Amino acid sequence: MTTLPQPPDILSPEFAADPYPGYRILRAHYPLFHDPGTDSFLVSRYEDVARAFRDPVFTTDNYAWQLEPAHGGRTLPQMSGREHSVRRALVAPAFRGRELREKFLPVIERNARELIDAFRDAAETDLVASFATRFPINVIVDMLGLDRADHDRFHGWYVSAVGFLANLAQDPEVAEAGRRAGRELSAYLLPIIHERRANPGDDLLSTLCTAEVEGTRMNDRDITSFVSLLLSAGGETTDKALAALFRNLLAHPDQLAAVRADRSLIPVAFAETLRFTPPVQMIMRQTAAEVTLSGGTVPAGATVTCLIGAANRDERQYARPDTFDVLRGDLSPATAFSAAADHVAFGLGRHFCAGALLAHAEVQVAAGQLLDAFPAMDFAEGAAPADAGVFTRGPEHLRVRLAPGEDPPDGLIPRTPQPPRDSR
Template identity: 70%
Template sequence: MGQYATRFPINVIVDMLGLDRADHGRFHVWYTSMIDFLGNLSQDPEIAAAGLRTRDELAAYMIPIIQDRRAHPGDDLLSVLCTAEIDGTRMSDEDIKAFVSLLLAAGGETTDKAIAGLFRNLLAHPEQLAAVREDRTLIPAAFAETLRFTPPVHMIFRQPCEDVEVSGGTIPAGATVTCLIGAANRDESRYADPDTFNIFRADLTTGSAFSAAADHLAFALGRHFCVGALLAKTEVEVGVNDLLDAFPTMAFAGGEVPAESGVFTRGPGSLRVRLTRRA
């Protein structure tokens, strides 16, 4: 996880923003601190203090760069954020810094779990891994099935604007509803053999799996559909291809399928793999 699955999306985000690649390591430290802070359900004071330090350190790093990029824009994402305007209004330095924090948290935490989950699922089904290795056009199907079978985000919150009838009960307007994506994606009335990982299943449409017309709910739906879905698809396709190209064989180092962990976001905490390097 720490050597590949997490590093890949964070490096991509830093590079998209046009920031110094020499600072990749700093961003990984900040990212880890941010994710620990957001998941600090036990209110550990040390984790909370580290999260607040990260907030201050990231602001001290980003604000001068944002101000310079306003004066000297380039062709990177940060320059686009600095120069974009709607009806004559531009984002403030603080807005842009906060957006960078959101990119790191939302774009890193979900994609690293997706990459790890995909390999966990394929390694647990060697015949499907062999098929993907032989035909790389199956990677999107493997990713789509991973999003259904082991979605990185398991909960999403909604508030209905009017009363809604569901399964014989009523959800009142304004109530906060915790929707369990992981459960919905295992709905036996929607998917055949839902508790089985199968990249060849006929009831999951790969072509629409990364759009608002997706058959699964891992990216949510409607106006709150994940804006980073296509970026995640590209990252996963490149990341998986690169790893398969570099290592012609791979298997679980311990021989057992690693367990998932997490409540709001979920995935393998550790994924130790024995790799054979290509000659």
């Protein structure tokens, strides 16, 4: 008789060190497993996770306790029906199409260049501390038209908000820090929101203050909650994805060389990084009714933890799923940043990440400028650093040796390729 392996404890240090062996056990033997530590049903196979993101029976009611306390109000992920469609229509245009290309791409390029300039002549740097963790937050602050002197302040709020969302063990100090960050951010924003309503400018915060769809406009709390969500969700995905992208490429020098030679492969490498080492490893849903999945039945009102990291390495969906391969044939970069993606790192369906194209533009610009600035780069400590984290996951440090290239002539900053046009 074959003995089944024990299901993993997703709150254990062993799982945090490397969740992928545990994911394999879950997919093979426990595709639907009630986890006592989180009191939720773990779903690990691609077809089940994709269904949970698309099927309306899987609601986002869980976000009332999971997200709302940190953001200080209801946000897009919590909403459904007309409320969701109208609110999404209010904010989405800023993150795609002409608005993104013409208004915010220069902001992205400038912030990447300024951060790189700080270590352009260094022999080595930590790409996480000096670039990845700062870049998306600086971009968001500048898009909103807020004081650039407050970059560090926003970074602190971002760290606390992400800690709240990732607090699976329910540490009370971490939870309170997240709630406090939400209160401080709201107090900071409210007088600025009132000023922008009276004197709107050309920035994202002014757009949020003045946008109107079907007679609906965002109130003060809607805006502060959305900005809080943008900092945590938009910052965390790009932060960890950038670090993981360069770690994965440096660990595969032949693929790094291919990307250096053909910059159109940057979004391809980004898509494969989202599949291979997704920055968000799990997203929760709540069932509105009893529902049957491949591993059994989930009762109504239950919390379902969709294991993105497991689904994105499902051998039923991908060939050689545990291999990083920017040229794999079962992942389409053409759809990787849309609701038709064949990975689940951004979710799927009605709650597909509204900022996916912004993340794409940020990573494309950042990677292109880093490759231009440093024609040679390798691990300073000789080996690829491991990822850390359970809810969100990525390298905590990425120390690299650098070979600086020539500075571009004044006024001749290399332009990166344009972000893809949104088909919606």
